[in-house]
Amino acid sequence: MNSSEGLKTNSANGFAIRTDSVSRHYHMGGALVRAVDGVSFEIRKAEFVALLGSSGSGKSTLLNLMAGLDRPTSGAIFAHDRNLAGMTADELANHRSHTIGMVFQAFNLLPRMTLEENVELPLRLAEVDRKERATRVREAIARVHLEARLTHRPTEMSGGEQQRAALARALVNRPTILLADEPTGNLDSATGDEIMLLLREINETLGMTIVMVTHERPRAERFAHRLLQMKDGKLISDGAPA
């Protein structure tokens, strides 16, 4: 599929993300690995979806496909009706910059930068004016309640604070979709709940679509609107929490 197709509007409006038999296969040591295999689903705008599954089920690969960090082997994946599979590398970079915010299990803050500088980084990449940057950075940091840590480096912050900092960084470019890959995986239960509350608040107050990869079903059932269960690269269940 060429880049121009990526710009085509999908007929199914109202979805933040829609996949159509999307697959991601790769070879490892001569064996074909079907990390994601013909998965189709839709995620509505402002929906909070948890992607569940055991290790190797393909949930993180699917998240990367939604983020535009990886390309599907086949099928289509639409974000706000634009097919990511047909986008050029630059268009995908633009998609990651403006449409997507990402949070990782390992926080992935740059250790030599302060909290403020880490949060400012996506704004630099998006070429936002320096004056506007300061405002947006303060806003994002205020939303995760880290105003007192502005000049602290990641190593000077706790795990929960680091994840909140990563959340602020993901929010600073005002994306419409937040993709969180095991955001509570490195945190204790209480801190994990704090992060989940924060995600819920963001979802509710900003109307942001959230897709969260997790293997913690109870927490997912507690916070998410909808659970997608994956196994061996396939979507095995899709429904509201019990």
Next chain:
Amino acid sequence: MKISDLTELAARNLREALLRNSLTTLGIAVGVASLVAMLSLGVGLQELANKRLSSSGLFDAIFVGPHMNDRGFGRPRAQNASAPASNAAATGTNPSATASASSGGNADAAAAGQRPSTQASSAERRNEERPLDEAARQQIAKLPNVQEVYPEIRFSTEILYDGNPYMTMVAGIPDSARNGGAFDGMKGSFFSSPNADEAILQIDFAKQLSDNPDSLIGKEITLRYAERQPIAPEHPESQPPPGSAAKPGKMKTASQLEGANGSADPTDMSPGFNVIPRQEKLRVVGIVTTEPAAGAGAFGRGRVLIPEIPAEKLSAAQQNDLRDILRGRSGERTFATLTVRMKKPADVAGAEDAIKAMGFSAFSLLDATKNLRLVFAVFDALLGLFGSLALIVASLGIINTLVMAILERRREIGVLKALGASDRDVRKLFFAEAGAMGLLGGIFGVFIGWLIGAGMNFGTNIYLQRQDLPSIQVSSVPLWMAGLAIGFAVGVSLVAGLYPASRAAKLNPVEALRYE
């Protein structure tokens, strides 16, 4: 990403691995220093050679002599010459009375500056030697961009000092030589004025006069020379007939006599001139170690240098006076050579052609200068090549450093891409880091190179001082070289950064984010 953000991030990254990046930058600095030191030596030597040649007046000077005539003494050549009309006529100058006389009745046309109609008269006029006299000097001085025209004054003399006579050569030195560089590093001072009765001694001659040459400065020496005094003509009736271009009162030349009578009449020759011994007191104002009076304009060496104007006024008998007698020109003095100094070397070629067109021989060392420049260009290229080798080796250091940085910052590159950095952004970031190392290394390298050059100058001058020789500058780092070296360092660094930057840009973000 904006350039300001790119620069900021690159600087931050460079500060992160400070030691490694500093060592890489130092490697570039050493490479640039080697390049600059080599080139500065080449340029310094070239400047030194140029300065020395300029001091000799070779670049902007034209040396003018009478037209060469291999038949000698102005006799006409064979009448088969088919060359165009004489240069003198072509330029509208009066080709002298002798031409009129020898062409037998064509005098009016020649005097009017018209092109002679017959092949024979043309050949005669071309072969006739035009005297290099005061009129010629004035005519040459009127050419465009001529700074000054002065005759070569050089004569044998006897110097009396401390009661002892010393035979030597005296040379006249124009006042323009004051700024020419030939007298740089002299002891004492240049002439106080263009008319001063002062002398500058060449060191070898000064050593003859005194064991302590410096003590001669301020002392008086006596110059004994032979003054030339013209003898008035005894046969006024031998003047040229009216209508001829020859001036009344002037003696006929040998060719006039030949042309008129078919053969020279010894009884009609000039009576010559008187030679009267004279002496002049001069005050020694300086001692010079170079030989400013040597060179193309003064084939002999002047050991006692005096200002040109008083030197001319002395009217001392010179070697070409004998030639003037034989040619019957004892009435009006001619010059053996004239030195024409142009405002700049670029003016030399045009003036040289114009002077030749006047009927004189003229030559300059412009072609020799061009060859010299060619030699130095090749020399500089070779030095630059050897100097660049170190920089090329240093560029391998950049590649190594950046490749290491990719490995170390693999996860960071993944994060940047996840946050929206394009491949181009990542590539530019690594380019900026390579360029910054090149820029810093280049600036530092130029400084080290300049220090090496200064060290070479210092060492050379210590050696020269011990040899009792004047100081020189063998190494020179002009601004263009500094700029070129820094630019070259940045260029080489960017080329070295091509591979790492491309590799970083192509990094799969998913794999990079998984990297521990």
